Amino acid sequence: MTFTLTQTHLDALHAHARETYPDECCGMIITRNGREEVVRVSNIQNALHEQDPEQFPRTAAIAYTMGPESAPVLIAAERGELALRAFYHSHPEHDSYFSAEDKKQALGGWDEPNYPHAAQIVMSVRAREVRATKAFAWDETVRDFVEVALRVTPE
Numbered sequence: 001m002t003f004t005l006t007q008t009h010l011d012a013l014h015a016h017a018r019e020t021y022p023d024e025c026c027g028m029i030i031t032r033n034g035r036e037e038v039v040r041v042s043n044i045q046n047a048l049h050e051q052d053p054e055q056f057p058r059t060a061a062i063a064y065t066m067g068p069e070s071a072p073v074l075i076a077a078e079r080g081e082l083a084l085r086a087f088y089h090s091h092p093e094h095d096s097y098f099s100a101e102d103k104k105q106a107l108g109g110w111d112e113p114n115y116p117h118a119a120q121i122v123m124s125v126r127a128r129e130v131r132a133t134k135a136f137a138w139d140e141t142v143r144d145f146v147e148v149a150l151r152v153t154p155e
């Protein structure tokens, strides 16, 4: 399997990851009206942590929760008005792997992801530089996310 992304959009993801450093960034890659788009979403993890540190022990440095502006995009995806191609987030000062916590979040308490056809892109950011970008996809056979090739096309 391969996940394909344009160089322009890969650059947009990297710019987002650098801007939110040392916190995680998050967002989505969608196709709407035949065009690929990067949708930036705010990471509200710090606000949740401040309100309720017991329920949300992790800060935005090591976790993300997508802000409410993600809801209309997800609803439009469920209605078939756009295609949700991938979710992305960054790992400040950590490698670009799909963590157990990431898997738990993608599954949302079920045994398969809420969006099984959406890839997951994870960027490793160290000292505000993106060091690695990897793509993962749900593998129905092994019931887990596996790394897939990330193909970048010129635009």
Ligand SMILES: [Zn+2]
Binding pocket: 089, 090, 091, 097, 098, 099, 102, 122
């Ligand atoms: Zn993660």
